[in-house]
Amino acid sequence: MRRGWMAWLAALGWLLPASAMAQTMPGWSLGPEAYWYTYRETPSLVYQWGPFAGLDAAYTFKFQNFFLTIDGGADVGYLDYKSNVPTAGLVNGSGRLNGIWNYKGEFRLLFGADLGVSPSFYISPFAGAGYRILFEQQSGRTTTNGAVAYDRLSQYYYLPLGIGLSIVAGGWVLRPSAEYDVFIGGNQTSYLSQVGFNQDLNSRQEVGYGARASFLMETGTSWGRIAFGPFFRYWNIGQSRGTPGFIGNTPVIFFEPANNTMEGGLTLHFLF
Numbered sequence: 639m640r641r642g643w644m645a646w647l648a649a650l651g652w653l654l655p656a657s658a659m660a661q662t663m664p665g666w667s668l669g670p671e672a673y674w675y676t677y678r679e680t681p682s683l684v685y686q687w688g689p690f691a692g693l694d695a696a697y698t699f700k701f702q703n704f705f706l707t708i709d710g711g712a713d714v715g716y717l718d719y720k721s722n723v724p725t726a727g728l729v730n731g732s733g734r735l736n737g738i739w740n741y742k743g744e745f746r747l748l749f750g751a752d753l754g755v756s757p758s759f760y761i762s763p764f765a766g767a768g769y770r771i772l773f774e775q776q777s778g779r780t781t782t783n784g785a786v787a788y789d790r791l792s793q794y795y796y797l798p799l800g801i802g803l804s805i806v807a808g809g810w811v812l813r814p815s816a817e818y819d820v821f822i823g824g825n826q827t828s829y830l831s832q833v834g835f836n837q838d839l840n841s842r843q844e845v846g847y848g849a850r851a852s853f854l855m856e857t858g859t860s861w862g863r864i865a866f867g868p869f870f871r872y873w874n875i876g877q878s879r880g881t882p883g884f885i886g887n888t889p890v891i892f893f894e895p896a897n898n899t900m901e902g903g904l905t906l907h908f909l910f
Contacts, residue, residue, distance in 0.1 A: 659811050660760045660804040661752040662707075664700035666910050667865070669693070673903020675715055675740075679895040688717035690742065694905065705762075707748040715740035717774075719781075733783030735776065742772045748798060758806035768819065770794040777832045786834075791827040794873070796820055796848060811856040813865065819848030819873075826878060826894045839883060841894035845876030854907070863909040871901040 671694050677686040692713030699706045719735040750764025771794075776787040800817030824843035831838050852869035878894035 660754075660758055660806050661703070662698060662700065662705045662750070662760075662762055662802075662804070663863075663909060664698050664705070667694075667696040667698070667907045668910075669864075669905060669907040671711070671713070671869070671903060671905035673869070673871075673901045675717065676900045677717075677897060679897045683895050684719065684721045684897075686717045686719050686738070688715055688738075690715035690740070690901065690903070692742070694907070703752045703754075705750055705752065705764075707746075707750075707764075707766075709744075709746040709748065711742075711744045713742045715742065719776075732785035733781040735779060735781045735787055738779075738787075739775045740772060741775070742770070744768065744770045746798065750802075752804075760804040762802040762804065764798070764800050764802065766798045768794075768796045768798050770796070777829065786832075788832040789829040791829075792824065793826075794824045794843075794848075794875075795822040797822060800850075809857055813854040813856060814852070815854075816851045817849065819850070821846040821848060821875070824875065828892075828894075835883075837883060839881060839892050841878035841881055841892065843875055843878045843894060846874055848873045852905075854905075856909070865907040865909060866905065868902070868904055871899075873897075873899040875899075 670691065672689065672691040675686075675688060675690045678684070690713045692711060694709070694711040696707055696709040698708075717738045717740055719738055721732045746766060746768040748764045748766035750762050753761045753763070755761060770792075772792040774790040774792075777789045779787045781787060797820040798817050799820060800815060802813060802815035805812040821843075824846070826839075826841040826843060828839040828841070848871070850869065850871040852867060854865040854867040856863060856865035875897050877896045880891040880893045883890055883892045
C-alpha cells in the first residue's frame with residue numbers, strides 16, 4: 639500500500655505544470671551531506687583538514703509567491719592538525735595531531751520570493767539570519783612536538799543574502815544558488831584552563847564574511863522527489879579583538895588569528 643502511495647506522488651510530481659515545478663516547493667527537505675573541510679590560520683600558523691558528514695533538514699512554508707524556510711543541520715568531522723610555526727617556546731611549532739573529532743551545527747531562517755521570468759524559469763532572491771557553532775574536541779591529547787591540546791568552541795552570527803534560480807529542463811528542475819553572508823560577529827572560546835592556565839579565553843571576532851554556492855538537480859522517482867548536487871561554503875574571518883590575560887604572572891594580550899574555512903562536497907535531499 640505504501641509503495642503504491644509513493645508511486646502516485648511521484649507520478650503527480652511529473653504531471654505538475656512547469657510553473658509549479660520551477661517555484662520553491664513547500665514542505666520538508668531531508669537528507670545527508672558529506673564534504674571535505676580545510677581551516678587555515680594566516681599567516682600559515684595552523685592548518686586543519688579532513689572529512690565531515692551529517693544531516694540537513696529544512697521545512698518551507700509558502701504564501702503565494704513568498705516563502706519562509708527554517709533550515710538546520712548537524713555534522714561530524716574527523717580532522718588532522720599541524721603547525722610548524724614556533725610558539726610558546728616550541729621552536730619547531732606545536733607539531734601534528736591526527737584524528738580530532740569536530741561537531742558542527744547550523745541554524746538558518748530564510749525569507750524570499752519566487753519571481754517568474756517565464757513558466758519554466760524563476761528567480762528567487764532571499765535574505766535571513768544564520769547561526770553556526772563548531773566544537774573541536776582535543777583536550778588531554780599531546781601533539782608530536784609535546785604541546786598539550788585543549789578544546790575550542792567557535793560561534794558565528796551572520797545574515798545570508800542570496801539568489802536562487804529554478805530552471806525546468808524536461809523532467810528535471812535545475813536549482814543553482816549563490817549567497818553572500820554578512821558577518822555580524824563571532825566568539826572563539828579556547829579552554830586554556832585544561833592546560834594549566836588560570837582562565838579560559840573568549841576572543842570576539844568582528845570582521846569577516848562568508849560565501850556559499852550550490853547546484854542542485856531535482857527530479858521525480860518511483861518513491862518520491864529528490865534533489866542532489868555539489869555545494870561549496872567559505873568563511874574569511876579577520877583577527878579578533880585583543881583579550882587581556884596572563885601566562886603565569888606575566889600579563890599578555892591574546893587574540894584569535896585571521897583565518898579562512900572551506901567546505902566542498904555533495905548533498906542528497908528527499909522532498910516530501
